[in-house]
Amino acid sequence: MTELPAPTEPAAFWEARYRDTDRVWSGRPNALLVREVTGLRPGTALDLGCGEGADAVWLASEGWRVTGVDISPTALERAARHAADAGVGDRTAWERHELGHTFPEGTFDLVNAQYLQSPVGLDQEAVLRCAAEAVAERGTLLIVMHAGWPSWQTEPPFAHVFPTRDSVLAELALPEASWTVETPETVRRASVSPDGEEGFREDNVWRLRRH
Template identity: 55%
Template sequence: MTDTRPQPTPEVFWEEFYGRDDRVWSGRPNPLLVREAAGLAPGTALDLGCGEGADAIWLAARGWQVTAVDVSATALERGAAHAAEAGVADRIGWRRHDLGTSFPEAPEGGYGLVSLQFLHSPLELPVERIVRSAAAAVAPGGVLLFVGHAQSPSWKRQAHADVRFPTADELLAAMGLPSPDRRVEVRESLRTEATGPDGEAGFRVDHVLRVRRLR
């Protein structure tokens, strides 16, 4: 039988998600963000789907001026508190957006870094449209960095059978590639052995795409 119950809005869903615990994520930045952004010269950064702010705080501690965006007010409040504890509150602006329906306005000239890290949702999410908006927000000389699952982690295959994960080609097309104005600096699909939430052994496959806007 098909479940015909109405889906919650993203705001309601993620508020409930973050309301289950005082802290959901580890507080550590995503390792692939660290790998790809550590060598970039600090400037302005946009962190889309920032959650509790670990990536934004890592970037701010390295000199970036960050705009951190999430749909959950609770996540943003926690991020702001963690940023204050880390001494970088003045380097991060927190903004609430449902990226499925709105997108933060870019500063004049755009951002030096736009980061989309594991922007996944059990609710419908127009990932390719968001990627297209993200690419448009990158300044000339800047970088768009996308890290996301290529498929459900092995321990969630059945639960996520109806979730569509865009291919690398689809994501690059959404970024406007091929184009003489953009250069792909990193394109990888990484398989990582991992342990599920109930201790099950498994793996996940993630796309890593780093694209520089040339002009």
Template identity: 75%
Template sequence: MSSAPQPTRPAEFWEARYRDSDRVWSGRPNDLLVREVSGLTPGTALDLGCGEGGDAVWLAARGWRVTGVDISATALDRAAGHAAEAGVADRTAWERHELGETFPEGSFDLVSAHYLQSPVALDRPAVLRRAAGAVAPGGTLLLVLHAGWPSWQTRPPFDAEFPALDGILAELALPEGEWTVTTRETVRRPSLSPEGVEGHREDHVWRLVRNPAAG
């Protein structure tokens, strides 16, 4: 018997990904979020592609008022549950969006997007430009993307386009003089394969601050 075809529409793909597992992610915040945001004064935050809420719950526990956005209703339900367990439900809100099609309203002191990379359709340049547009004057845009496959990944499971450091800044097409780039680097971190093979993976990190007089 042949297996059923995998869904190719983004919403179907990600809903199946979460529905087929009790937990997809660790529940811990991304290390680079912690590194880049710990020194900021809490305000309003937008977490794009929030998944099961690890980053959003961490931010809320430190005084941020967070809107978490994901394409999967299952992921958002889990995120809301984790926020309630952590005692931060009153500082979190959850919205379902298929980024590239719809986007949350408002402006935010922090807009964070980690690993907006997908095996199914995603107009990343358009999403990142809207993310930049959602940053309030004086606010911060934090972007983290994989720079390539892990060192142990000898057979990539799908074709993927990995960004260059300068490439993302070009995609953003930010108005000249309106932003200051405070972090722009490649970080290598340990990576363990599902079979226990040790290796590493590189991530690109961009942190940009919008001029307080912008807008």
């Protein structure tokens, strides 16, 4: 495997991450996305940091018209192939953006931000503020982020400050007259280390509805 570039060039880092392996993710949609979106009326959706497209393809299969965004051209190519193979290519579009510097135009009935956490430069607060601004009237903003390292991770692989449920809401500073927080929750799930050690990891979930 080609050595990854130093963590100062986000575009090069993520392109190398995808280019140097056949598949990075499982190909299945994130479970908390499925839990929170099932039952919502399909409309337009924006999937931020879409990777190889599993969330976007699932949304499209549920009737949404989805724009998937990622920094890596290789990831976007794989996402488009996944959508075509799943028969939802006509319900998906793909755009390359380095979030924090550029952002898709328009508003969406659903903005999905799953695990926008990175070992390289990412202005998470700015991206989430843009995500909130991209939510259409009566639309939904769904944010899911790791709340900490897995229980078996004794030595963190890199320095990272994990946001809390309160800190994200404070950073967004959304007016109560215009938004309702529908799901503020911390969810614990099973997690297994590369060596097979069983443990758990906690994720924070925010689902917000714009009035």
